[in-house]
Amino acid sequence: MSNMTQAPVLSIRQLCKAYPGGHQALKSVSLDIRRGEIFALLGPNGAGKTTLIGIACGLVNPTSGSVHVDGHDVVVNFRAARAAIGLVPQELTTEAFETVWAAVSFSRGLFGCTPDAVHIEQVLRSLSLWDKRNSRIATLSGGMKRRVLIAKALSHNPRVLFLDEPSAGVDVELRRDMWAVVRSLRDQGVTIILTTHYIEEAEQMADRIGILNKGQLVLVEDTATLIHRLGRRELTLTLQQPLTALPPGMDATDLSLSEDGLTLRCSFEQASGQMPPITQLLRQLEQAGCSVRDLHTQQSSLEEIFVQLVSTGK
Amino acid sequence: MNTQAIKAIYRFEMARTFRTLVQSILAPVLTTSLYFIVFGAAIGSSMQQIHGVSYGAFIVPGLIMLSVLTESIGNASFAIHMPKWSGTIFELLSAPVSTPEIVLGYVGAATSKSVLIGLIILATSMVFVPLQVLHPLPMVLMLIVTAFTFSLFGFMLGIWAGSWEKLTIVPTLVITPLTFLGGSFYSLDLLPPLWRMVTLFNPVVYLISAFRWCFTGQADVSLALSFGFIAGFLALCLALTSWMIRSGWRLRS
Ligand SMILES: Nc1ncnc2c1ncn2[C@@H]1O[C@H](COP(=O)(O)OP(=O)(O)O)[C@@H](O)[C@H]1O
Ligand SMILES: [Mg+2]
Numbered sequence: 001m002s003n004m005t006q007a008p009v010l011s012i013r014q015l016c017k018a019y020p021g022g023h024q025a026l027k028s029v030s031l032d033i034r035r036g037e038i039f040a041l042l043g044p045n046g047a048g049k050t051t052l053i054g055i056a057c058g059l060v061n062p063t064s065g066s067v068h069v070d071g072h073d074v075v076v077n078f079r080a081a082r083a084a085i086g087l088v089p090q091e092l093t094t095e096a097f098e099t100v101w102a103a104v105s106f107s108r109g110l111f112g113c114t115p116d117a118v119h120i121e122q123v124l125r126s127l128s129l130w131d132k133r134n135s136r137i138a139t140l141s142g143g144m145k146r147r148v149l150i151a152k153a154l155s156h157n158p159r160v161l162f163l164d165e166p167s168a169g170v171d172v173e174l175r176r177d178m179w180a181v182v183r184s185l186r187d188q189g190v191t192i193i194l195t196t197h198y199i200e201e202a203e204q205m206a207d208r209i210g211i212l213n214k215g216q217l218v219l220v221e222d223t224a225t226l227i228h229r230l231g232r233r234e235l236t237l238t239l240q241q242p243l244t245a246l247p248p249g250m251d252a253t254d255l256s257l258s259e260d261g262l263t264l265r266c267s268f269e270q271a272s273g274q275m276p277p278i279t280q281l282l283r284q285l286e287q288a289g290c291s292v293r294d295l296h297t298q299q300s301s302l303e304e305i306f307v308q309l310v311s312t313g314k
Numbered sequence: 315m316n317t318q319a320i321k322a323i324y325r326f327e328m329a330r331t332f333r334t335l336v337q338s339i340l341a342p343v344l345t346t347s348l349y350f351i352v353f354g355a356a357i358g359s360s361m362q363q364i365h366g367v368s369y370g371a372f373i374v375p376g377l378i379m380l381s382v383l384t385e386s387i388g389n390a391s392f393a394i395h396m397p398k399w400s401g402t403i404f405e406l407l408s409a410p411v412s413t414p415e416i417v418l419g420y421v422g423a424a425t426s427k428s429v430l431i432g433l434i435i436l437a438t439s440m441v442f443v444p445l446q447v448l449h450p451l452p453m454v455l456m457l458i459v460t461a462f463t464f465s466l467f468g469f470m471l472g473i474w475a476g477s478w479e480k481l482t483i484v485p486t487l488v489i490t491p492l493t494f495l496g497g498s499f500y501s502l503d504l505l506p507p508l509w510r511m512v513t514l515f516n517p518v519v520y521l522i523s524a525f526r527w528c529f530t531g532q533a534d535v536s537l538a539l540s541f542g543f544i545a546g547f548l549a550l551c552l553a554l555t556s557w558m559i560r561s562g563w564r565l566r567s
Contacts, residue, residue, distance in 0.1 A: 019567065057408040060567050079316070082410040093401030102329065109322025110409040152405065 007071065008032035009160055009191045010056065015065035017051050017215075025051040027215040028065065033160075033193060038186055040206035040223075041195045042306060048215040049195040050090055053162050057087045069160060083112055086158030090165045090195075094145050094152075096138040100129055103137060104151045111156035123154045126181055143174045150178065154185075161185060163194040167201055179205060199306060203227065211306060235278060237264040237285070238294040247288030319411040323419025324426075327393055331427050338389075339431060342381050346435045349377055350442040353499065358443075364501050365532040370443035374436070375526040376498025379460065382432045383493055383518070386461050387485050390424035390468030395481050398473070398565075407566060413559035421465045428461035446529065453528035459544060460521060466551040473564050492518045502534040517543060 010033035017026040025048045033039050041049050054060035056067050058078055067074045072081040095103045104120055124130045127147040132140060137148055146166075153161060163182075167175055182192055182205065196202055202209050202223070209226055211219040242261030255266050266281065278295075285292060331338045354370030361369040397403040406416060439445060447453055475481040496518030502510055513519055514535070524540035527533040533540065557563075 054567075058566075059404055059407050079410040079412075082408060085408070087404070087408050089401075089404055091401055093404065095402055096400070097330070097333065098326075102326070106322050106326050107405060109325075110319045110405060110411060112316045112318045112410055114318060 007035070009035040009070055010193070011068040012052070012056075013066045013068075015052070015055065015067060016063045017048070017055065017060065018063045025215055026055075029212070029215070029217050031210060031217060031220065033191060034208075036186065036189050036191055037207040038182065038192045038194070038205055040202035040209045041193065041212055042197075042199065042202055042209060043195070043212035046214075047212045049212055050164055052212070053087070053164055053193070053195070057085055057162065058082055079112075083156070084159045086153035086156065086161045088146075088149050088153045088161070088163045088166060090168070092142060092145050092149070094137045094148050097136055099134050099136055100124070100140075100148055100151070101133040103148060104155050107152040108155035113156045119157070120151075120155060123151050126184070127151050128177060142169070143171055146170060146174065147177075150181065154181075158190065160191045160193065163192065165195055165197070167196055167198055233297050234265060234267045235281075235297050236295070237266075237281075237292050238262060239264065240291040240293050243290060247285070247290065250284055250288070316409075316411050316415055319409060320415050320419045320422070323416065324423045327420060327423030328426065330393075331389075331423075338427070339434065342385055342431050343434050343438055346377050346381055347438055347442070349373070350439055354439075354443050365526075365530045367446075367530055368443060371445050371529070372501075372526075373499055374439045374443065374445060375529050376493075376496070376522045377439070378432050378435050378457075379496075379518070379522050379525050380493045380498055381435055382428045382457065382461050383464050383489060383521075384485060385431050386424055386428040386464035387468035387471065387489060389427055390421055390465040391472035391475065391481055391485075393420045393424060394469055394472035395475055395478070399478070403565070417466070417469060417555060417559075421462065421469050424465035424468065425458065425461045428465065429457055432457050432461070448531045449528045453525070456525055456528060456544075459548065460525075463544070463548045463551055466548075466555055470551070470554055470558060473558065492516050493522075496522050497534055498522055517547065520544070 010031075012029055012031040015026050015029045016024070018024050029048075029052065041052070043049050051060055055062045056069065056074060058074060058081075062075070067081075069081040069084050072084075074081040095106075098106070101120070101124075104124065105115060108115065108120065121130065124133055127150055129144070129147050129151055132144060137145060140148065150163075161182075166178060170178070182194075186192060194202075194205070203226075206223050209219075209221055209223050210217055239262050243257060243264075244261055246255060246257055254268065255264055257264055264285075282292060350370065350373075353373055354368075358369035358373075363369070364372045394403075397406060436445075471484055472481065475484075495513065496516050497513065502513055502519070502523075505513060520535060520540040520543040523534040524537055524544070527537060527540075
């Protein structure tokens with residue numbers, strides 16, 4: 001493999017954005033997106049996801065820091081950077097009076113490409129828009145308009161595709177079609193960066209997940225690693241009497257004692273097929289003279305990890 | 315230079331013009347024809363000659379300028395205000411195009427359309443009144459330069475305007491009065507000295523005077539002053555546009 005394929009396709013360095021009025025939408029975000037991956041950016045409303053995408057696409061001026069697309073600075077070398085990018089925005093904003101065909105052809109021209117009817121036909125067919133190619137966009141349903149927006153973003157063969165909240169208010173059929181298109185794009189080597197509220201979607205689609213909260217990137221992890229965490233179970237034991245410390249011989253295990261000394265927690269892997277070490281644990285506790293009042297196990301989900309990260313703000 | 319983008323914008327805008335043919339081309343032509351019928355044929359027949367031509371022929375240059383000004387400003391401002399208002403401008407701003415290219419596409423299309431309308435009105439007027447164009451080349455050049463200058467002005471107006479109301483306020487409250495009082499329908503010589511003085515502060519006077527010279531060979535104010543003014547206003551619009559380009563004014567947050 002050449003160095004070129006290993007270099008990140010999108011490189012964000014210490015990116016800050018303060019909007020007029022002083023709101024800090026991004027606080028020194030640094031992130032590398034790998035070539036050809038599907039990256040999901042998760043975060044609550046107002047986290048700064050759209051701002052981040054806006055800076056990469058040239059819609060928002062950064063306050064400081066830099067974004068490089070394929071090695072091109074998005075401000076200094078905006079032509080080369082933007083030519084590589086396709087953007088499907090969060091809002092449903094399309095032309096109204098133009099036909100689907102005219103609007104998609106217009107987008108291709110804007111991005112500096114010569115007309116290519118074959119490519120546009122292919123894009124429209126992949127999004128089930130071919131029958132609607134001569135319809136005025138205003139006459140289309142919301143779902144169809146979103147398809148038009150995707151078609152416009154794909155009209156110039158982008159190497160990086162941004163999808164900002166692609167599933168918000170989208171019906172099942174469109175979501176299925178959209179993910180089929182996204183997968184086939186990924187197979188062609190296109191890098192996809194999407195923002196979403198749907199955690200399951202990020203889990204199913206993304207190779208890696210980043211969590212943005214209050215303008216800060218709090219976590220970036222392979223989805224597989226997160227799923228691995230997801231496969232962990234947590235055992236909670238409630239004790240009759242408080243403990244001041246872990247009983248001798250038990251401190252080596254993956255146990256943690258709560259501050260009031262009444263709760264013991266232990267996380268273990270379920271996927272390995274082993275029996276949970278519950279019996280052994282209970283016996284050890286009995287030998288140490290502790291009696292257990294209650295016991296329950298729980299599976300941690302990505303949702304929980306997310307909520308926990310976001311609420312502690314770490 | 316991204317010539318594909320300039321072409322795309324230009325074609326998109328021209329397609330809009332031809333899609334709304336009635337509203338964008340026939341309407342201004344019809345309005346002007348009504349002026350010819352009322353002022354040229356009906357009232358004009360009982361009026362004496364001005365500058366050695368019939369009253370009908372006298373008002374032609376002013377009427378063409380009136381349409382060119384209104385159409386240039388209206389078109390260019392609408393063309394850029396519409397995507398700003400609907401949000402589709404995101405695509406323009408995220409595309410690998412520089413602002414001069416965007417301006418060239420939109421202003422180029424608005425200019426073409428205004429020149430086209432000007433020429434159609436000229437042709438129509440020939441149906442109603444006997445018309446002579448003494449200096450055809452300067453006439454066409456002036457038509458193009460004026461259309462371009464005021465399209466630039468309209469483009470900036472469209473970017474500046476935060477609402478549709480503001481978009482229409484400048485043409486109705488400023489441009490229309492200035493054009494009507496700019497000597498379209500009368501020679502400045504007919505005015506009392508005081509009003510003549512006041513009128514000289516109206517920039518449109520210089521425009522119409524020079525344009526009429528292209529037809530009749532006679533001008534109300536000196537040609538040098540007129541062309542100086544036109545060049546000055548073009549320079550001002552270009553300077554403002556280039557400042558706008560550098561600052562990203564009202565386009566990027
Ligand atoms: N144009 C703007 N002017 C001022 N503040 C803005 C602007 N756009 C976004 N913000 C603020 O920046 C923060 C991040 O917004 P955004 O990037 O849209 O978040 P997200 O897409 O994650 O919901 C929000 O608090 C929002 O109110
Ligand atoms: Mg958003």
